[in-house]
Amino acid sequence: MPGGLKTDLYELKMAASYLRRRMVADATFSLFVRRLPRDRGYLVAAGLEDCLDFLEGFGFESEDLEYLGSIGFGSADLDAFRSLHFTGEVWAVPEGRVVLANEPLLEVTAPIAEAQLVETAMLNFVSYQTTLASKAARCRVAAGGGPVIDFAYRRTHGLEAASSVARVSAMVGFAGTSNVEAARHWGLTASGTMAHSYIEAFEREEDAYASFAADFPDQVTFLVDTYDPVEGIRGVIRLLQRTRHPGRYGVRLDSGDLQALARTARAMLDGAGLQEVSIFASGGLDEYSVEGLVRSGAPIDAYGVGTRMGVAADHPYVDTAYKLVAFDGRPVMKLSAGKTNLPGAKQVFRDEPGRRDVISLRSEKNPGSPLLERVMHQGRRLRPRPALALARARFESDLAWLPESALRIRGPRAPLARVSEELNRLSQRTLERIRRHSQEPSA
């Protein structure tokens, strides 16, 4: 994916203008989330690896240039684009780490046209994957240790998003995904039961159960709510008592009052001597309903969460920005109402639990360890795409760092990073310089 057209039109116009004026000095852009959505006590960094793939492959193909010529770019612009690749440096928070408001997730330093052109893709990958990873993390936390499976494939915003959902949900501790393509691609555990249509394709529900058990004797999760869940469970019990397969069996409840049905199912199964048959719950679940079920003490062994997780239904985006913070050695910032940002290339220092993160200049040294790592230099990755297990380990470790108040499902309190003295001083100086000069009439 050369990617030259995977951008907003204005990026191309600005890049062309910079190049015509030989503005080739380095610019640093900082990508961060301005404020966390309601009911988010933290975010989980994701999307970086797709960003790095994109940057390594960035360029224009001849058909891209042909199209740009057809919409008004001149031949000098096209010549400049033809040889353009991404030659810059990237510092970033590795995937799986917990991040907070205003902490840079990624900083790009490159000749300004390059850094400008990749804005759209950087924002896209980081915004949606961080949104979805953070939502999935809440589902996993809500389940309190019970396995959670990604069932979102059918209602994500496209197949690409589904693949990302499978990946980032595994990153935050999901036990499997129904998405077969993603399971293969990312090395995840593919997981699946049966649908109502399978039951309906047989004249009698119990014949469907018997057929599926005969075809997959090792493990079956019987879907019991097609017609009447209590009758469905009876059918499963009759089948298992008759056949006495030694497989791993479960029943899936997909509608109705899941708490009450789980208790009924457990009592019926236990009464029939089928204590080892597990109970799986699904059907419109998200972290709020999963937490409710866990708190109720309902005897549910595992959860399938789908649509609401896979589209982050309660807040399907985060308020990301990719802001110029330095150009040609000069720190910059914007002052737009409600949208100011801090100037300069940055680093975030994270200390032990209970201490606030410190957002500082990249050149500073502060207590704790730095969140951003240099991951790309001169347009090349400094390490291959890391295994997902590494991101998952980072998430587990940062999860343990977070205070309980941030982990709450309802009404969490997100920790706030503080800004270092040095960064505050730079911010003040930059502000004064802008106020003095930037809106003076031209000479």
Next chain:
Amino acid sequence: MPGGLKTDLYELKMAASYLRRRMVADATFSLFVRRLPRDRGYLVAAGLEDCLDFLEGFGFESEDLEYLGSIGFGSADLDAFRSLHFTGEVWAVPEGRVVLANEPLLEVTAPIAEAQLVETAMLNFVSYQTTLASKAARCRVAAGGGPVIDFAYRRTHGLEAASSVARVSAMVGFAGTSNVEAARHWGLTASGTMAHSYIEAFEREEDAYASFAADFPDQVTFLVDTYDPVEGIRGVIRLLQRTRHPGRYGVRLDSGDLQALARTARAMLDGAGLQEVSIFASGGLDEYSVEGLVRSGAPIDAYGVGTRMGVAADHPYVDTAYKLVAFDGRPVMKLSAGKTNLPGAKQVFRDEPGRRDVISLRSEKNPGSPLLERVMHQGRRLRPRPALALARARFESDLAWLPESALRIRGPRAPLARVSEELNRLSQRTLERIRRHSQEPSA
């Protein structure tokens, strides 16, 4: 995209089971939306063309089969999958048409394994594209005739979703998109202004304006809110009065109180004799805020809507289902709590404005014209991918059909289709048969 693994694991397990048992009779699955989200008075059908592409290309490659072998499918299953393609028939509502709750958007009839395997992709394409088209339609309606531009690229759920957003927003009447790749691919109007970073890359804002106007003399929309919007507008006025280019110019307001700023900008521009300079508004807009601005009478000429439209922020999914309605000549339905569906292959008849749609059996003939068309037979499209302009024309026509109460931005009332007598009778008979037989113990 052969697509064999672009599915949930359970679809493959069910398909394998059907094939082992030589259950090869035709099944009909019906894809519909159970209920409309709050604040949706109608839906706009979208996603069909991607469904048809997928079905035409559906199959398994050898590496797909290798993977399936590695996760437990037997060699007989793999042999059966190897030769499997989609050979069925599809009836569907063409893209751009307005649809209501319970009206089938798409019906697939094929040997049951084929129809089952494609469930995930059919649901995915139709669900997210219908969600996004319906959201975009509301934005366009809210603008009351003013041009609306798609600015969502940076925060959609992936680049694939961004391309769909550009396409479906054009389908419902958007005037352009910032997404260059999508503009090229779908033949849309690419549109773009300038970013704050461009302003900041110059020491003085007015130098940035002068540079951009020199580079793109035909048309510039000046972004005025980087530091102070009133000063920004003054800078634009000075520049335009000095240079007297004959281009088409505008100012863009991207933050703060857009209504007040638009009035200020208009007064300043008019006072300077720049009546022809237009005012463009953006910054976190959606149909609710656009409607507010239009109602306020703010002198805004065009709107850029981004994230909230591109992720359908207030309701990022619709409650779609893909339900088996007939198998081997036998009508079927499920009875799960809150999730029952109507049996049998269907047709929807739409009559003149003011009359309710009628959901009926496909074999019925009712007043009005049918919504579903036969679009695929024996696995092949019955017509090439139609031009987007056709879908747009359908949308315009259906928009005129909708009552005012459905078009309201806040608190709309969605018309409800009624179910034909004949379909109600079939539903009753099917219900009785299921209650009598389906949960009896196996012989």
